[in-house]
Amino acid sequence: MALDKQTVAKVAHLARIRVEEDELETLAGELNSIIGWVEQLGEVDTDGVEPMTSAVDLKLRLREDEITDGDYPDRVLKNGPSTEMHFYVVPKVVE
Amino acid sequence: MESMSDMLKLSLAEARDKLRAKEITAVELTDAYLSAMEQTRDLNCYITETPEKAREMAKASDERLAAGKAGAMEGLPIGMKDLFCTNGVQSTAGSHILEGFTPTYESTVSQNLWDAGAVMLGKTNLDEFAMGSSNLTSYYGGVKNPYTKAGSNQALVPGGSSGGSAAAVAAHAAIAATGTDTGGSIRQPAAFAGLVGFKPTYGRCSRWGIVAFASSLDQAGPMTRTVRDSAIMLGAMAGFDKKDSTSLDMPVPDFEAALTGDIRGMKIGIPKEYRVDNMPADIEALWKQGIEWMKDAGAEVVDVTLPHTKYALPTYYIVAPAEASSNLARYDGVRYGLRVEGKDLNEMYENTRAAGFGAEVRRRVLIGTYVLSAGYYDAYYLKAQKVRTKIAQDFKNAWGQCDLLLTPTTPSAAFAMDEKIDDPVAMYLNDVFTVPASLAGLPGISVPAGIDKDGLPLGLQLIGPAMGEEAVLRAAGVLETAAGFSAKPALMAA
Numbered sequence: 287m288a289l290d291k292q293t294v295a296k297v298a299h300l301a302r303i304r305v306e307e308d309e310l311e312t313l314a315g316e317l318n319s320i321i322g323w324v325e326q327l328g329e330v331d332t333d334g335v336e337p338m339t340s341a342v343d344l345k346l347r348l349r350e351d352e353i354t355d356g357d358y359p360d361r362v363l364k365n366g367p368s369t370e371m372h373f374y375v376v377p378k379v380v381e
Numbered sequence: 382m383e384s385m386s387d388m389l390k391l392s393l394a395e396a397r398d399k400l401r402a403k404e405i406t407a408v409e410l411t412d413a414y415l416s417a418m419e420q421t422r423d424l425n426c427y428i429t430e431t432p433e434k435a436r437e438m439a440k441a442s443d444e445r446l447a448a449g450k451a452g453a454m455e456g457l458p459i460g461m462k463d464l465f466c467t468n469g470v471q472s473t474a475g476s477h478i479l480e481g482f483t484p485t486y487e488s489t490v491s492q493n494l495w496d497a498g499a500v501m502l503g504k505t506n507l508d509e510f511a512m513g514s515s516n517l518t519s520y521y522g523g524v525k526n527p528y529t530k531a532g533s534n535q536a537l538v539p540g541g542s543s544g545g546s547a548a549a550v551a552a553h554a555a556i557a558a559t560g561t562d563t564g565g566s567i568r569q570p571a572a573f574a575g576l577v578g579f580k581p582t583y584g585r586c587s588r589w590g591i592v593a594f595a596s597s598l599d600q601a602g603p604m605t606r607t608v609r610d611s612a613i614m615l616g617a618m619a620g621f622d623k624k625d626s627t628s629l630d631m632p633v634p635d636f637e638a639a640l641t642g643d644i645r646g647m648k649i650g651i652p653k654e655y656r657v658d659n660m661p662a663d664i665e666a667l668w669k670q671g672i673e674w675m676k677d678a679g680a681e682v683v684d685v686t687l688p689h690t691k692y693a694l695p696t697y698y699i700v701a702p703a704e705a706s707s708n709l710a711r712y713d714g715v716r717y718g719l720r721v722e723g724k725d726l727n728e729m730y731e732n733t734r735a736a737g738f739g740a741e742v743r744r745r746v747l748i749g750t751y752v753l754s755a756g757y758y759d760a761y762y763l764k765a766q767k768v769r770t771k772i773a774q775d776f777k778n779a780w781g782q783c784d785l786l787l788t789p790t791t792p793s794a795a796f797a798m799d800e801k802i803d804d805p806v807a808m809y810l811n812d813v814f815t816v817p818a819s820l821a822g823l824p825g826i827s828v829p830a831g832i833d834k835d836g837l838p839l840g841l842q843l844i845g846p847a848m849g850e851e852a853v854l855r856a857a858g859v860l861e862t863a864a865g866f867s868a869k870p871a872l873m874a875a
Contacts, residue, residue: 294747301706301750302713303743304731313747316805320748323806324695324761330768337766338773341583341597341822342847346626361485367720374715377726 289317385413386875389553393457393610396556400446400456407446407456410556411439411500414458417874418502418554424525424872426549428463429471430503438500445498453617455498460549460558463504464511464542465491465601466590470501474592475509475519475542478737479718488590489622490559490601497617502555506545509739510709511566511594514811516544517798518741526574526795527552527870530835534871537795537837540570540811546604547574553874557605557614561591563598564697565791565815568827571604572790572840575829575868577857578604579611582847583822584629586615587622595704596627598697598819608828608858612636615850631848639851640858645679647856650783654690655814657792663833664789671787671830671841674863675856683783687775692768693817694809699752699765700820705742706749712737744805773821780846785856788814790827790840818844826857829866838868 289297291310294317298305305313359372368375383399388410391399399405415432435458442456466472466484473479487495495501508518515538516524524544526537528551539548543560547570550558560567562580571578579602586601593599603614616636622628651672656665672682714720714733721732738746752761779786792813802808818825824847827840841860845853 289751293751297747297751297754299731300754301746302710302727302730302734303738303746304728304735305743313744316744317747317751319804319806320698320744321751324699324765327692327695327699327764327768330689330692330771332764332767332771335767335770337763338769338820339597339766340627341820342627342629344584344627344629347623347630349623358485364485365482365717367714367718376715377723377729379726 289314289321385416388413389417389874392607393557393605394607394613396457397455397613401451407439407442407500408436410456411435411458414502414555420874421552421554421872424527424548424552425522426505426524426545426552426554427460427503428473428475428506428521428545431470431501434470435500435502442498442500452496452498453613454494456500457498457556458500458502459494460502460505460546460555461491462507462543462546462559462561464507464561464592465559466592467491467501467504470504472504472592473521475507475521476737476739476742477520477719478712482717486590489587489624490591490618493620494617499617505549505558508542508544509742510592510705511542511561511563512705512741512745513541514565514569514808516541518739520739523798524548525798527872528574528795528837529871530837536798538573538798540573540795542566543570543604547571547576550574550576550604550606551870552872557603557610559601559618560604561599561601562819563595563701564819565812567602567604568790568815568825568840568842569811571827572838573795575838575866575870576604576606577608577611577826577828578602579615579826580819580824581615581619581850582629582824584627585619585850587620587625587628589622589624593708595701596708597704598701608854608861609637609640611826612640612854634851636850636854639854641855642858642862644675644856644859647680647785647852648783649675649680649682649856650685650779650786651682652685652687652690652779652786652788654687655788657813660792661833664792664839667831667839667841668789671860674860675787678859678863685779685782685786687779687817689768689772689775690817693772693820694813696765696768696772697816697820698809699761700769702745702749703753703762704749706746706753709742709746769820772817776821776823784852786844788842788844790814790842794833794835794837794839814842823847824850824853826853828857828860828864830860830864831866832868836868
């Protein structure tokens with residue numbers, strides 16, 4: 287399936303990346319060449335094959351649900367572009 | 382005291398031994414490398430240099446050496462790929478969006494290296510978020526390969542994504558450096574720069590504190606001048622870490638002890654699917670030569686088949702962007718790095734990410750978002766995960782017939798920085814021989830094995846079964862000795 291400009295604009299919004307109108311055409315071309323190329327996977331018979339979700343055979347470990355880290359808000363917030371009173375500051379989201 | 386030029390020629394293992402024998406000091410060695418970094422600054426190996434920290438660490442190393450408390454990497458000055466978070470030192474991942482980001486914590490792998498006594502020279506350049514095979518996608522500029530074609534001064538790429546690490550070690554601007562490998566990012570630049578690059582089994586090295594690209598594939602490893610150096614450094618980097626949920630909970634073997642030089646009776650598999658169309662004759666010939674070297678050392682060579690090899694790259698280019706689109710969602714202008722204001726929260730996100738991400742990262746995030754989006758998830762992402770199972774199964778079947786696989790590392794030698802590669806898929810083909818082992822989580826090493834007609838380094842790759850690092854290193858050592866790689870880059874500190 288070919289990605290048109292509209293689809294690219296929609297995907298860009300889903301990814302929260304602003305893409306200028308005049309870039310959509312080129313980007314659609316590039317994405318189509320990649321998507322067209324990966325579609326060769328359709329040739330592989332994968333009936334009854336389990337999807338691989340981990341690179342090595344291992345069971346995820348469990349641990350007690352307890353606090354093991356934290357209590358240093360200054361360190362956590364140190365790199366925030368805008369912070370106040372131990373909070374991140376963002377543009378107003380509720381009217 | 383040895384001359385600076387003599388010190389820079391020492392391998393990591395040789396320098397370690399001389400430090401312990403008190404023939405040189407860590408401060409002398411570090412000063413030699415700091416001066417080498419200045420000499421080679423034109424290559425753009427480092428995004429951030431940390432000379433003061435290096436001298437301070439070297440001084441502490443000399444004290445530990447004097448007290449007989451030397452660690453495995455004591456006093457050895459290394460480059461740290463700028464994908465590892467380092468406490469109090471800017472960590473950019475090669476991206477504008479993380480410019481100025483100064484972590485308040487240390488990645489496990491870098492901490493392990495400091496605990497073993499290593500000295501940090503600086504943070505090495507890389508493709509943005511480790512996405513690339515040329516180092517050209519770095520926001521901080523491309524890196525020049527210290528090697529050039531015979532009789533030419535045209536600048537070549539060092540490969541990627543660990544291009545700064547590769548160039549630094551080859552140009553003697555670091556005795557060794559860390560790399561990370563998602564689809565070939567350690568092995569391909571090692572091949573392009575005449576180095577040993579080792580991606581261990583997925584889970585050997587903790588991912589904690591490494592800026593995430595594709596979490597089911599990312600793995601750290603050493604980039605060094607010799608196989609012995611690789612064994613020493615990997616031993617210091619590896620180990621179980623409870624902060625990484627996919628860390629392997631098993632003891633770290635003495636990798637250096639695995640270098641016995643004896644591979645008699647070892648079975649080396651040659652996968653026929655790695656004979657790709659248009660492979661340069663030099664690489665084909667080198668591969669054949671490698672097979673002969675293995676036979677001469679007493680190994681048995683067997684033909685094997687990995688039938689799904691051709692599907693590895695397209696599988697990777699669904700799985701890796703999908704994971705990247707999820708991992709990179711955190712760069713939102715709120716918690717770290719760049720923020721570009723907008724009229725509301727969504728516009729702030731969109732403006733920040735548009736300004737902060739380069740073209741290749743944007744392309745991969747969009748591909749990843751698309752293949753994970755409603756209606757396409759099964760057709761692309763789930764399908765790719767199933768094919769990944771078949772690729773991993775191919776390797777499992779091969780281990781029934783052989784102990785290791787021998788292949789070329791890359792389908793070409795280093796290419797020019799100004800060679801315009803407009804087609805993203807053409808660039809992706811660089812990783813055709815390295816991606817399959819990444820998808821299967823297997824250890825793979827690139828060993829410098831020869832030069833092409835233009836005098837550029839070429840690598841051969843050995844792949845082993847999961848946790849098979851010792852056998853991989855043993856055979857790599859034999860390959861290294863047989864090849865006797867002695868080419869030297871045109872641009873090298875002395």
